Amino acid sequence: MPSQSRIHRTTVRSLLGGVGVLLAVGFPLSATAQDPSLAPSGRFSVYRTTAAQTPPMGWNPWNAFRTDVDETKVREVAKAMVDTGLARRGYRFVNIDDGWALKRLPDGRIRIRDSMFPSTARPGSVTGSFRPFTDYIHGLGLKAGLYTDIGRNTCAQRWDAESPNLPVGTVVERQVGSYGHAVQDIRTIFADWKFDYIKIDACGVADYTPDVAPVKAGLYQASDPLIVRGNIPASDPNAVEHLYAVLGDAVHQWGGEDATMSICAWGEALSPLWGKMRGNLWRTSPDIEFTWQSMLENIDSVIDGALYAGPGHWNDPDMLAIGHGDFDVEHLTEARAHFTMWTIMASPLLLGYDLRHSPAALLDIVGNPEAIAIDQDPAGNQGVPYRSGAAMVVVRTLRDPGERAVAFFNRGTVPIDANVSRAQLGLASGSAATVRDIWAKKDWATTGDTITVKLPAHGAILLRVAGTPGDPDAVWLDEMPARINVAVDGLTQATALPMGQFPARIGTAPDGTPLHGEGAGASRGIGAFANSRLEIRADRAFRRFEVTPAVLSGHHSVRFRVYADRKLVKDVVAGPAQTAVPIEVDVSSAKIVELVALAPGGVARLPMIAWGSARFMR
């Protein structure tokens, strides 16, 4: 597994100490053609889990209360989640965020702040127990989540310094993050307290450097940062991934495979690329603020990441800001647009406003069963975007044949038209289609090849379209991103992308340029770097694989290999300036098909490649 080899390198580096700087400088080394990670695995190597088969839904107090969270509020919100009908619609998790820990005791256990969570106090117990709380949540038919950090300290200790609810005691007692206590903490949280979900933050390895004021003042122990915010080369992705891997293993051990593991490293340290190996969901961006602009940035952090998401593993552009600021009850257009984008992107739906006093108009949005059904579609495909000026059109292939969801979204403040063609929907040109407008709760009649809509400022329209697939025997790779795993991405320091860009993408090269070079239909392919390996769950459903491999950049030839259940079934070389040649491969009865692109040894800047016009035939 690629990530394990990264971790191995970390170990080597830390063993070598200073000398190791020459080896990695905190950046994963590229796979080389000889690298065992480029050999077929015969597996779909994502985080082992039975949890989060659809994106998690629930509520988290952070956006409403920050550290001013207490048990009464959380219990009442949980009750409101049931009473408003939201629980019936799928909202299940009630998560406690930062602020619950009082101090770490000399034996390493954590004492709960029982002044805020009174039911946790137990005669004779110095730590207290969340059992009465989780029993209450479970009794409502819901699930419960808790929060920790991979470092020694949490985010609120650094960023909510004025809060009256921070941990107390000596420097060591205030180290309520899981660093050095991973197994013990996870065991307590899952085995003793019976939580179902853990959110693991990362400020402890980012924000306690020797130069910051509270550290200088002796309040917190200094630590060299493993994450330098916004700066991948200065961060240590290997080490961060390793800490999450240890916690993920502990979650498996004590929570079982049905426990949900949420990675909160804000898209830093390449976490959107390895998150799927280590947890069920991972943040792709900084914390959402309650502004339109912040929401746009969070959308952009995730919109091209369809190849990274699927059942059990989801991109997380953060909790919903609905109910606050630009998305409050005075801004229903924006609230609807926000919800539209989260559902089309298969994002977790974690509400963050006070549900005890929810305006009905907001419940109508976050509780819309047809919008929720799109988010929760069992195929788990994240939508794929088309952009044109301020308009974004995002198409999501749903489970049922011929069913698509499409979101039209206006980023700007001027009304615009937006459209989508039958071809972009993967539906037969000129065929009839039924169109359901999910916010207007109306069915439309459509004729012609294009659906055109008018969008007001910040407006969004969400449609569910049922039609005739372009070719009923074909499934294009862009229609099945949830069944594709970017096992090795070919990313190197030389090819480093700006933060937030994914090295394997649908419809474009990794740098966003078109998949030129292999003719018509090219955009229905995958762009990646050479020295990459994709794992595809074919699940014995297909007879044939058709693809047009092409080299998109550089001056080197690339070897393209297709494997069916680890058996090499095609091996071709394509040159940089060559006309691309389509190939066909028999994959009958294959469970896992793998696509490997190999650059010759010694190439510093790995070429970008395309698996163009790629489809399976039934």
Ligand code: GLA
């Ligand atoms: C970070 C996380 C937030 C929240 C706070 C708690 O900022 O990204 O979601 O958990 O910490 O302090």
